[in-house]
Amino acid sequence: NAGVTQTPKFQVLKTGQSMTLQCAQDMNHNSMYWYRQDPGMGLRLIYYSASEGTTDKGEVPNGYNVSRLNKREFSLRLESAAPSQTSVYFCASSYSAQRFSSGNTIYFGEGSWLTVV
Amino acid sequence: GEDVEQSLFLSVREGDSSVINCTYTDSSSTYLYWYKQEPGAGLQLLTYIFSNMDMKQDQRLTVLLNKKDKHLSLRIADTQTGDSAIYFCAETVTSGTYKYIFGTGTRLKVLA
Numbered sequence: 001n002a003g004v005t006q007t008p009k010f011q012v013l014k015t016g017q018s019m020t021l022q023c024a025q026d027m028n029h030n031s032m033y034w035y036r037q038d039p040g041m042g043l044r045l046i047y048y049s050a051s052e053g054t055t056d057k058g059e060v061p062n063g064y065n066v067s068r069l070n071k072r073e074f075s076l077r078l079e080s081a082a083p084s085q086t087s088v089y090f091c092a093s094s095y096s097a098q099r100f101s102s103g104n105t106i107y108f109g110e111g112s113w114l115t116v117v
Numbered sequence: 118g119e120d121v122e123q124s125l126f127l128s129v130r131e132g133d134s135s136v137i138n139c140t141y142t143d144s145s146s147t148y149l150y151w152y153k154q155e156p157g158a159g160l161q162l163l164t165y166i167f168s169n170m171d172m173k174q175d176q177r178l179t180v181l182l183n184k185k186d187k188h189l190s191l192r193i194a195d196t197q198t199g200d201s202a203i204y205f206c207a208e209t210v211t212s213g214t215y216k217y218i219f220g221t222g223t224r225l226k227v228l229a
Contacts, residue, residue, distance in 0.1 A: 004159075035219075040125065042205065043160075043219040058216070090159055105150070106217055108159035 002026050006091045006109035013081040013116045021076040021112050023091030031094045032074035033058075033106070034066060036087040043090065049074055050096075081116045088113050121208055121220035128226045135193040137223045139206035142187060146208040149182065151191045154203040154222070163191070163204070193225075201227045 006023045013019055025032065030051045035043040035058075045058030049068040063085060065077045074093075078085055094106040121141045129135045141149065147168050152160040166173045166180045166189070173180045179192040189206055203222040210216055 040221055042121070042221040045216060048216070105162050105165065108152075108161070110159045111157075 004091055004093055004107050004109035006089075006112050008112060009110065010113045011115070013078070013114065015082060015116060017081050018077065018079050019081065019114075020078075021089055021091070021114075022073070023075065023109060024073045025091075025093040025107070026072065027093060027095075027107065028071070029093035029095050029107075030071070031096055032068065033092040033094075034064075034074070034076045035090045035092060036060065037090060037111075038087050046076065046089075078114075081114075083116045086114060086116045121206060121218050123204075123206060123220040123223045125221060126224050126226070128228060129196050130228050131196060131198060133196055135191075135196045135200065135225055135227075137191045137193075137204050137206075137225065139189040139191075139220055140187055141189065141206070141208040141218070141220075143208055143210045143218070144184070144187065146210065148209050149180075149189050150207040150209075150217070151178075151180065151189075152205040152207065152219075154205065156202075160205060196225075196227050198227045198229055201225055 004025045033048040034046040037043050044060050047066040049055045052071045055066050067075045089112045091109040092106050123139050150165040151163040153163045154160045164175050166182050177194045181190045203224050205219050205222045207217045207219045
């Protein structure tokens, strides 16, 4: 069971370089999310896509762009990487972003460790 | 504002009980969750509690919810070394569309 798959797992970038983090889910979920995790700050939402064809800003969107390519895939792009973007990035998905239910939990990928030097 | 707070560290001896605490701010949260993150891995759902419940028990895990004080706790009975991980609580917030607000995570260290 693949669940949520994100690539790459590790990446080192130079300041100013661009890169795209890829994410795919095979659970037929409608909603997908990108979070970043920093020490002592928990997870912060960067962008989310409530359904195919829509994207919305989260808590910390500056410096990022996203694309919901289709129902399965949601990519995160850093156009000009900065050292402040050194972090662990998590893609996640859930059935719906419009309602809560006991079965509507959020599932996470394994994480992508990004270092910007 | 939306905020979820947890203490950063907890250390217990193997076989003892662990209690991880969390406070949240949004009284309209319908579900509250506990996630576990092992080193180098993503977050995995441990358990959740619906807001109209006071307690939920699932094997070694007991979740207590005090809605009046907006306080959530996770008790792990007979803590094992495999329980060493970071534990996140999360509240769900509905403002247009809903979102999860995660706490800072509590790093649990189990001493043999």
